[in-house]
Amino acid sequence: MSKEFALNTIEYYQTTRENQFFDRKSAKIRPDDIVRHLVAFANASGGKLVIGIENDGRITGFRETGAHTIENFKTVAVKRLTETPISVHTIEVAVTNDKGEDDCVLVIEVDSSYGKVIQSFDHEVYLRQANESVKLNYEQRTQLLYDKGQCYFEDEIVERSSLDDVDKEVINFYRKHMGLPNKPANEILEARGMLVDGKLTTAGILLFGTNPTKYLPQARLRFIRYDGIFAETGKRLNIIKEVTFDNAIPKIITEARTFINTQMREFQYLNTEGIFERMPEYPEFAWFEGIVNALTHRNYSMHGEHIKFIMFDDRIEIYSPGLLPNIVTVDNIMHTRYSRNPKIARVLSEFGWVKEMNEGVKRIYTEMQSLFLKDPVYSEPGHQVLLMLENNILNRQIRITDSLKRKLTPEVFNELNAEEKLILQYTFAKGQISPADVVRLTKRSRVTAQRTLQNLAKKKFLVWHGTNKNDPTQYYTLN
Numbered sequence: 001m002s003k004e005f006a007l008n009t010i011e012y013y014q015t016t017r018e019n020q021f022f023d024r025k026s027a028k029i030r031p032d033d034i035v036r037h038l039v040a041f042a043n044a045s046g047g048k049l050v051i052g053i054e055n056d057g058r059i060t061g062f063r064e065t066g067a068h069t070i071e072n073f074k075t076v077a078v079k080r081l082t083e084t085p086i087s088v089h090t091i092e093v094a095v096t097n098d099k100g101e102d103d104c105v106l107v108i109e110v111d112s113s114y115g116k117v118i119q120s121f122d123h124e125v126y127l128r129q130a131n132e133s134v135k136l137n138y139e140q141r142t143q144l145l146y147d148k149g150q151c152y153f154e155d156e157i158v159e160r161s162s163l164d165d166v167d168k169e170v171i172n173f174y175r176k177h178m179g180l181p182n183k184p185a186n187e188i189l190e191a192r193g194m195l196v197d198g199k200l201t202t203a204g205i206l207l208f209g210t211n212p213t214k215y216l217p218q219a220r221l222r223f224i225r226y227d228g229i230f231a232e233t234g235k236r237l238n239i240i241k242e243v244t245f246d247n248a249i250p251k252i253i254t255e256a257r258t259f260i261n262t263q264m265r266e267f268q269y270l271n272t273e274g275i276f277e278r279m280p281e282y283p284e285f286a287w288f289e290g291i292v293n294a295l296t297h298r299n300y301s302m303h304g305e306h307i308k309f310i311m312f313d314d315r316i317e318i319y320s321p322g323l324l325p326n327i328v329t330v331d332n333i334m335h336t337r338y339s340r341n342p343k344i345a346r347v348l349s350e351f352g353w354v355k356e357m358n359e360g361v362k363r364i365y366t367e368m369q370s371l372f373l374k375d376p377v378y379s380e381p382g383h384q385v386l387l388m389l390e391n392n393i394l395n396r397q398i399r400i401t402d403s404l405k406r407k408l409t410p411e412v413f414n415e416l417n418a419e420e421k422l423i424l425q426y427t428f429a430k431g432q433i434s435p436a437d438v439v440r441l442t443k444r445s446r447v448t449a450q451r452t453l454q455n456l457a458k459k460k461f462l463v464w465h466g467t468n469k470n471d472p473t474q475y476y477t478l479n
Contacts, residue, residue, distance in 0.1 A: 010095055013050045013105070014057040018131040021047040026054050027065045027106075031076040032121075038077050038110050039118045040126035040133035042086040043144060046112035047128060052095075052105030059095050061103030073106055080121040087111040117141070117148050146301055146340070147325060153301040154203035154341045155193070158215050161200040163189075167210040170248045174208070177351060193343060202300060203343040206249055213246045218306050218321070220246035221256055221291065225263060225311040241311075249295050249344070253353060256309070257288055263311060281391050283367035286376065287316055289360045290387045292353045294320035296345050298385075305384070320385040330378045334361050404428055408461075419444075420456060427462065427478055434475045 016022055023037055034049060041047035051073050052061045062070045074090045089109045097103040119125055125136045127144065136144065145151045163186055171185045180188065189195035194204030205212050205219075212219040225241035232238040243259060245252040265281040287309075294307045299322025308319040324333065325340035339345040348354040364376050368389065377388045404424055405413045413421070419442050426441060427433040438449035450469075453476055456462045466474030 010059070010093065010105070013053055013107070014059065020128055020130060021045065022050075023047070023131070023133075024050040024053045024055070026060060027052045027062045027068065027070075027073070028060070031068055031072040032080065034073065034108075035076060035080050035120055036124070036126045036135075037128075037133045038086060038088065038108065039081070039120045040128040041110035042113040042118045043126065044112065044128035046110050049108045049110065050105055051108065052103070058098045059103070059105065061095060061097040061101075061105060063097065063101060063103050070104065070106055073108070077108075081118065082121075084113075084116060084118045086113060086118055113148070115149050117144050117150060143301060146299075149325075149338075149340075152341065152343070153299075154201065154206070154343050156202045157196055157199050158202060158205050159199065161205060161209075161215060162198055163195070163200075165200055165205065165210055165214075166208050167248050167251075170208050170250050173250065174347070174351075192347065201343075203341065203347075206300065207344060207347050209248050211246075212248060216300065218303055219300065220244055221252050221295070221307045221309060223256065223260065223263075223309045223311070227313075229312050229314045231310075231312075249348070250351065252295060253292060253348075256291055260287065260291075260309065279371065282316060282373070282389055283371055285367045286364045286389055287318070289364050290316075290318040290376075290389070292348065293360065293387075294318055294385075296348055296354055297325060297340050298322055299325075299340065302383075314391060316389045316391075318387040318389075320387075321383075322385070323380050323383060324385055330380060333378055334365065419452060420461075423452065423456065424461060424478070427476065432465075432475045432477045433462075 037049050053059055077086055077088050091107050092104045095103050095105055125141050126133045127136055146153050166185055175181055186195055189204055194201045205215050223243045224239055227238040227240045245256050267279045298320040302321045305321035310317040325338050328336050328338050345354050368376055373392050374390045379386045422441055423438060435446055435449045439446055457464050460479050462476040463479050464476055
């Protein structure tokens with residue numbers, strides 16, 4: 001008997017809403033009628049089926065089930081699922097039925113089937129979705145086969161493709177990296193299972209194609225940067241930068257890394273030895289590993305969906321199409337490894353981008369912690385995986401303030417008014433400040449902003465840079 005059996009009570013079985021992991025049925029139905037529910041639970045994340053309780057919660061038990069005994073229900077999975085057997089555990093629970101008689105109900109706990117799609121005795125495939133056991137159509141069954149690892153979308157042959165679709169620059173990069181400078185491209189791709197009868201597979205197109213989106217429009221990474229902490233639309237649209245990367249995966253990785261680094265801010269602070277040091281807004285490894293993981297493990301069979309790297313003032317959100325593969329969950333992601341695209345993962349591992357044994361995910365956590373940032377947050381909104389990294393501006397503001405106090409002495413810093421402190425903090429973090437920056441920060445007029453900057457320069461806190469007082473490019477730096 002599992003611990004979960006022991007934790008649940010009859011009242012729980014009567015009152016709990018049927019859901020992804022729980023269902024109840026009358027014992028008056030035929031034993032064969034519960035098989036689709038057992039199959040559906042096994043193809044999903046497992047679950048529990050209670051026999052002998054009506055939908056309205058009444059306990060009717062097994063005393064009046066006619067020809068169907070409790071033993072028929074206990075053994076139906078073994079007898080009817082001979083081609084694709086499942087793992088079940090059963091227990092009889094003594095109860096008093098709704099007529100006041102001694103009776104029992106049957107609890108059947110179904111384990112999830114990892115690595116195999118379960119097919120019912122009628123050759124149909126069912127999957128538990130919310131509170132229903134849904135029969136899958138052909139496309140859905142194929143997708144489930146991908147998710148279970150019985151076949152891989154990356155191994156599908158891309159019709160009309162050929163060696164002419166191979167990016168010579170990428171294949172040469174791979175040759176050099178692997179120490180195979182004279183190996184023909186066709187032999188390399190055939191050895192990796194990415195070229196079959198002269199046609200490239202999906203993995204071959206994604207990793208080495210000159211134009212992957214010609215065959216797979218969803219194979220791209222889109223960078224979006226918003227001004228602020230919310231995504232506005234319409235007249236208030238606040239996108240300030242948008243770039244799409246749609247080359248072969250190795251090029252996406254290198255090009256995106258270079259570009260996104262230009263969008264990251266750096267913060268300066270004074271260490272205990274009085275030396276200025278720079279601190280990145282986010283640890284590079286954290287967001288870069290998020291990109292690599294998305295490119296490696298996303299569900300490429302989902303058409304119309306692409307990877308998104310969204311940057312707000314206070315956070316980064318990396319969206320990867322498809323749920324986490326097979327046995328991986330948001331709770332065990334640090335310790336459980338399973339690749340939806342093993343061939344892609346192998347090549348990117350050979351390049352040194354994909355880490356083994358979940359080292360990459362673990363290091364995202366440690367890198368964020370090393371900068372005193374919150375732990376990364378994984379979730380699965382809307383059939384996609386989301387990795388969120390927060391930059392914790394408040395903590396950085398405290399660091400900047402402390403550094404300024406050490407530089408100016410606490411007494412001098414505390415004599416400044418709130419606007420003057422804000423201006424110095426901004427200048428310290430950014431390296432310089434303009435009158436337009438002060439207008440935006442303080443919501444004051446340009447004349448007032450200019451006067452405040454001049455006063456700080458007069459007090460020797462700032463240094464003015466410009467040709468004349470009307471110079472549009474003028475700015476100030478810390479003295």
